[in-house]
Amino acid sequence: MATRQGPPTPPKLTTTMLPKALLPQRHENIYTIPNILTFSRLLAAPAVGYFVLTQSAVPALALFAYAGITDLVDGYLARRFNQQTVVGTVIDPMADKLLMTICVITLTMNGTLPIWLAVIILGRDVALAISAIYFRWISLPPPKTMTRYWDFSLPSAEVHPTEISKINTMLQLLLIGNAMLLPVLPVGLVETWNLSGVLEGWFYLVGGTTMWSGLSYIGNKDAVKILTKEEGEERKKENVGGQ
Structure with a gap:
């Protein structure tokens, strides 16, 4: 007698049989101490601007000093404990620029900085921000969606500032x-050493270096590096493995 056979067993589904869009994607570990310090600088920036506008010189200077110290510390920790992430290369300069933008705007509003210097500094930053948005979009692997665009744990490009x-x-x-320091110092000290004149000299120095730095990105192939698929996967594996 012929044996009765049951229904055929369906083949096992493996990752090699799935479309690329459905494959699970590995993400960076973005919850590191360096990144947390950087996010704290992002939060401190609006507070600094508030204290500047309300003429609260001491709190403004204290928070600004905190931002500067954590900027040095988070970079050291990232290198020392191998916690460098692609998202860190994005949010670290973002925190610096947010702090700088808020400080420049508020210090210009209260008459400390000249308008022409604010235009140079902010104009350069706007141009670089537009470029960053463009490179992030063209380097994002498919599918290109707004959700994936703002998911910086998906590495696609690295920004390397010029010298x-x-x-x-x-x-x-x-x-x-x-x-920010001048309003805190005694008036006699400021007048004796002509610190207001020294600050004015800083205006022209920073205005010149700001224009120079903006031009340095033009034609510099090392400033922005679009990661290949293999490089992006390697970055994610390194950071996932460190969790």
Whole structure:
């Protein structure tokens, strides 16, 4: 007698049989101490602007100093404990620029900084921000959706500041720090050492380096690196493996 056979067993579904869009994607571990410190700088920036506008010189200077210290600390920790992430390369300069933008706007509003310098600094930052948006979009692997666009744990491009840009960032921070320090110092000290005149000299120095740094990105192939599929996967594996 012929044996009765049951229904055929369906083949097992493996990841190699799934479309690429349905494959599970590995994400970076973005919840690191360096990134948390960077996010705290993002939150501190609006508070600094508020204190500047309300003429609260001491709290404004204290928070600005905190932002500067954490900027150094988070970079050291990321390198020391191998917690560098692609999202860190995005939000770290973002935190710096948010703080700088708010400080420049508020210090210009209260008459500390000249309008022409604010136009140079903010104009350069707007141009770089537009470029960053463009490179993020063209480098994002498909499917290109707004949800995936804002998911910075999906690495697609890395930003590498030029040398003059790093120097300019430091000079801008020193300029803002000096502008915030003057109201805290005794009036006699400011007048004796002509610190107001020194600050005016900083205006022209920072204005020149800001224009120079903006031009340094033009034609510099090392400033923005679009990650290949293999490089993006390698970045995610490194950070997932460190969790």
